[in-house]
Amino acid sequence: MKRGLAALATARGVSTWYEDWRHRRVEVAPETVVGVLGLLGVDASSPTAIADALAAVRAVDRNALPDTVVLARGATRPLPGPGVVTLEDGGRRAVDAELPPDLPLGWHRLACADREATLVVVPRRLPVPPRTWGWMLQLYSLTSDRSWGMGDLGDLADFTGWAGATGAGLVLLNPLHAVGPAHPVAASPYSPASRRFVNPLYLRVSDTAAYRAADPATRAVVDALRPDRGPLIDYDEVWDAKRHALELLHPYAQPVDLAADPALTNFATWCALAERHGNDWRAWPAELHHPDSPAVAEQRRQLTGRVAFHSWLQLLCDEQLDAVTAAARSAGMPVGVVHDLAVGIDPGGADGWQLADVLAQGVRVGAPPDDFNQLGQDWGLAAWRPDRLAATGYAAYRDMLRRAMRHAGGLRVDHVAGLWRLWWVPPGGGAAEGTYVRYDADAMLGILALEAHRAGAVVVGEDLGTVQPAVTRGLRGRNMLGSTVLWFARDDEGDFVPPARWPRNALATISTHDLPTAPGFLTGEHVRVRDELKLLGTDVAVERARASADRARLLDMLRAEHLLPDAATGPGPARPEAATGPGPARPEAGDAGPGAGGAPLDDEVVVAMHAALAASPARLLGVSLYDVLGEVRQPNMPGTVDEYPNWRLPLPAGVAQIRADPRVKRIVDLLSAARPRPVDPE
Numbered sequence: 001m002k003r004g005l006a007a008l009a010t011a012r013g014v015s016t017w018y019e020d021w022r023h024r025r026v027e028v029a030p031e032t033v034v035g036v037l038g039l040l041g042v043d044a045s046s047p048t049a050i051a052d053a054l055a056a057v058r059a060v061d062r063n064a065l066p067d068t069v070v071l072a073r074g075a076t077r078p079l080p081g082p083g084v085v086t087l088e089d090g091g092r093r094a095v096d097a098e099l100p101p102d103l104p105l106g107w108h109r110l111a112c113a114d115r116e117a118t119l120v121v122v123p124r125r126l127p128v129p130p131r132t133w134g135w136m137l138q139l140y141s142l143t144s145d146r147s148w149g150m151g152d153l154g155d156l157a158d159f160t161g162w163a164g165a166t167g168a169g170l171v172l173l174n175p176l177h178a179v180g181p182a183h184p185v186a187a188s189p190y191s192p193a194s195r196r197f198v199n200p201l202y203l204r205v206s207d208t209a210a211y212r213a214a215d216p217a218t219r220a221v222v223d224a225l226r227p228d229r230g231p232l233i234d235y236d237e238v239w240d241a242k243r244h245a246l247e248l249l250h251p252y253a254q255p256v257d258l259a260a261d262p263a264l265t266n267f268a269t270w271c272a273l274a275e276r277h278g279n280d281w282r283a284w285p286a287e288l289h290h291p292d293s294p295a296v297a298e299q300r301r302q303l304t305g306r307v308a309f310h311s312w313l314q315l316l317c318d319e320q321l322d323a324v325t326a327a328a329r330s331a332g333m334p335v336g337v338v339h340d341l342a343v344g345i346d347p348g349g350a351d352g353w354q355l356a357d358v359l360a361q362g363v364r365v366g367a368p369p370d371d372f373n374q375l376g377q378d379w380g381l382a383a384w385r386p387d388r389l390a391a392t393g394y395a396a397y398r399d400m401l402r403r404a405m406r407h408a409g410g411l412r413v414d415h416v417a418g419l420w421r422l423w424w425v426p427p428g429g430g431a432a433e434g435t436y437v438r439y440d441a442d443a444m445l446g447i448l449a450l451e452a453h454r455a456g457a458v459v460v461g462e463d464l465g466t467v468q469p470a471v472t473r474g475l476r477g478r479n480m481l482g483s484t485v486l487w488f489a490r491d492d493e494g495d496f497v498p499p500a501r502w503p504r505n506a507l508a509t510i511s512t513h514d515l516p517t518a519p520g521f522l523t524g525e526h527v528r529v530r531d532e533l534k535l536l537g538t539d540v541a542v543e544r545a546r547a548s549a550d551r552a553r554l555l556d557m558l559r560a561e562h563l564l565p566d567a568a569t570g571p572g573p574a575r576p577e578a579a580t581g582p583g584p585a586r587p588e589a590g591d592a593g594p595g596a597g598g599a600p601l602d603d604e605v606v607v608a609m610h611a612a613l614a615a616s617p618a619r620l621l622g623v624s625l626y627d628v629l630g631e632v633r634q635p636n637m638p639g640t641v642d643e644y645p646n647w648r649l650p651l652p653a654g655v656a657q658i659r660a661d662p663r664v665k666r667i668v669d670l671l672s673a674a675r676p677r678p679v680d681p682e
Helices: 002-011 030-039 047-059 153-165 209-213 216-224 235-252 262-277 294-302 304-330 350-354 386-391 395-404 441-455 469-477 518-523 525-532 540-560 602-615 655-660 662-674
Strands: 017-019 025-027 068-072 083-086 092-095 106-112 115-122 132-137 170-173 194-198 336-341 364-367 377-381 410-413 421-425 435-438 458-461 482-485 506-509 620-624
Touching: 002 030, 002 047, 030 435, 068 386, 068 441, 115 441, 132 153, 132 662, 153 170, 153 304, 153 336, 153 655, 170 410, 170 620, 194 262, 194 304, 194 350, 194 395, 209 235, 216 235, 235 304, 262 294, 262 304, 262 350, 294 304, 304 336, 336 395, 395 441, 441 458, 441 469, 458 469, 458 482, 469 482, 518 525, 518 540, 518 602, 525 540, 540 602, 602 620, 602 662, 620 662
Parallel strands: 068 115, 132 170, 132 620, 170 336, 336 410, 410 458, 482 506, 506 620
Antiparallel strands: 017 025, 083 092, 083 106, 106 115, 364 377, 364 421, 421 435
C-alpha cells in the first residue's frame, strides 16, 4: 500500500515528503496523503481503492489532447493529429500535427482528434520593469480631513498625485479585496471574501455623483454621519456610517443593469444574502449553498434592491479607482498603483460560494514548520484545485487576474511560490500535518504574464522565506520581480549583506507589514511587544541581546558602506526638526538607545537604511511611511488575532502633514536623486 500510495500521490501532484527550512527530508504521514488525495476526489483509503485509482491514471492516454494547452509565443507543440484553432477574435486556423509558432497571444480554442481544448498563447516574458522608487501604503492608515475614520480612495488619489509630482514612480497598496458586509467586519486584507471585487469601506462618500445630486438636506444628514479618526481604526463603525450614508444616496444614483455583468450580480447577491444570513455561506440554509439554485434565484428576486445596492457600490469603487489611475498617469508615474493579490480567500466568502467547483472543499492553506513558526501555519484559506482549473480552461483564475489588474500599473502576488505548490492542510489536521500540492507553474505563470501584458502591468512576486530555486528562476525568466527585504539580506553568519550584492530583479524594501518597522527594530519595540504578548520562544533577555547584536550588525554594514558616519568622526546628519512632531513616543531601547554613548540617532540610521535601498541594483524600491514617520508599531503581528491591533493602526500623520514633514522630504530627495525620472523627450 505504501508504494502504491506514493505512486498515486506523485501522479496527482501530492508530495509524500518535502525538504524543510534546514534542508532536511521530512516524510509526510500516510494519513495526510490519503486526506489530501481525497480533497482532489481520489479515494486512497484502502489498497483496493489505491489500485483502482492507479489503474485509472495509467489508462489515460498521455498523447491525448489535455483540457488546457498553454503555449509560449514563438514555441511549437506536437499534436495527436491535424486540427483547427479558433482564435480569440473569431478567426480560424487549420493546423497540421503541430501548433505553429506564429499564433497570436490570447485565449483560443483548439479542436483536434475529436477533442476540444482551451489554447492559451502567452508571452515569453514581460517588458523589463523601470528603475524607480515609490511608497508602500496600508491605505486604511492614510487619513485626511475628508476621510471617514480610515483612509479612502480619495485620499489615495490625492496622495498618488503628490507622490508622482515629487518623484515617486509607484504606490504599492495593501490588498483592497472585498470582505463580508455583516458584522464583525474583517480587518485582515489577506483573508478576503473575494479577490475579484473591492472593499467598499474604501469609498469616499462625498466623491460620488449621487452625493453631488442629492438635495442639501440629505447631504447634511450624510455629512453628520462621518466618524472621527480614533487611535485605532474601527472598521465596524466606519462601515455602519458609510453604509447608512450610501443607502441615503442610492435613490439619487443611476439605475444598475443587473444583466450587464453576471459575475458582479452574483457577488452582489452573495452580499445581500450575507446581510440576512451572515458572512459564511456554509452556515446558510442548504438550499442557498449553490448560486445557481432555484432558491437563490428566488432570494435574488426578493432582494433585488439590495443586490442593486451592492452592485452600485462596486461601480463606485471602479469609478474612484479610475480617478486614482488618472492621478498616477497625470503625475507621470512610470509604474503607477501596484495592487496586492492575496494568496487565498475565506472559504466561507463570496468567491468560495461562486467558485466552489474549482476550489478544494475543506482544505486550509498554510505553511510547514520553520524556524519562526515551529508548529507550522494554518491561514484558513481556500485553495484552487489544480485539476479543476485545467478542466475549466483556467477561466476562474484568468477572470480573477483581469479584475485585479483593471486599475493596476502593477500587481504584487502574495506568496508567489503558491503558483508552483501550496501547503494543504486536510480537515482535522494541525498546521504541521499537511503536505504540498503541485500546480502547473507554466500555466499559472504564463496566464499571469498574459494578463499582465494586456494590462500593461509590472508583476512583483513575494518570494520570501523558503522557496524553491525554480520560483526565482521562473520569475526572472519572465521579467517578473522577486522581493528583497533588508532584514533578510544576510549571509550565513547573520551579517547584513551590502546592498550592492542584492538582486537586481526585485522590489527592495526595508521591512514588510509582518516585520518590525525601522524605528521599531532600532528601539527594540518588536522584542518588548512580543514579550508582552507571550510570543517569544526564548527568554526575553536572550531576545534583547539578539536584537542589540542585530542592530550592531546593521550599523556595521551601513558604516562599512559609507552610508552612516562612523561614531568617532562626528554626529552625522542633523536630526530633522519634525522628528519630535506627530507620532507615538519612542519606548526606551536600553543600551541600544538613540544617541547613547555616541551612537547615531535613530533618524540618522533610518535615513541610512533608505540610502542602502538607493545603493542597491534592485529595479524597484519601496518605502514605508511607518518607517519614515517614526512609527515603532508594525502593522501586523503574526501569531495574534485580537491580542494586537493588527491592520488597525493609523499613520501618525495625515496626508497634509505627510506632505510637509521634513523627514518625508529628506527621503523623497534621497530616492529621487538615486532614481531620477527619465526625461520625457516630448
